Amino acid sequence: MAEALGLAITPWSPLGGGLLTGKYRQSAEGRLKGFGGRLIHVEQDTALLDTAFAIAQELNAIPVQVAIAWLHYKAARSSTSLIPILGSRTLAQLNDTLLALDITLSDEQAARLDEVSAIALGTPHEQIAGTRPRAQGGEGTHYNTPWSPRA
Secondary structure (H helix, E strand, O other), X not given: OHHHHOOOEOOXXXXXXXXXXXXXXOOXXXXXXXXXXXOOXXXXXXXXXXXXXXXXXXXXXXXXXXHHHHHHHHHHXXXXXXXXXXXXXXXXXXXXXXXXXXXXXOHHHHHHHHHHHOOOOOOOHHHHHHHHHHHXXXXXXXXXXXXXXXX
């Protein structure tokens, strides 16, 4: 929507409220005390964290840097501005975060992050998409409709 309307985007909490540091994965300290020991709300959160940690290991980086590098990757391919709110509390955290500017994600790594973070479109989109092949009398490749992906 922002791109279609030419609006800038200011992603809030791109570092996941501290989840990307890994400190909350084995500890009930800090923010977890105020959230009943739970910051992760859905299974997708865990999958996204696992992917960010895996890519960080591939790049010899930290997950915080992967998150910012991913925003940088997306911004380079966007027609609008992406201006993240970093949320670093200390100079050391800010320095670690800014090192992300030296990291380049591959298209494959960015695609993995995009896939695991994709938001389900829900009803009616998924319902219609699920019945479309049946409504078209089979697999749906016989028809060239405006919403069909084209090769």
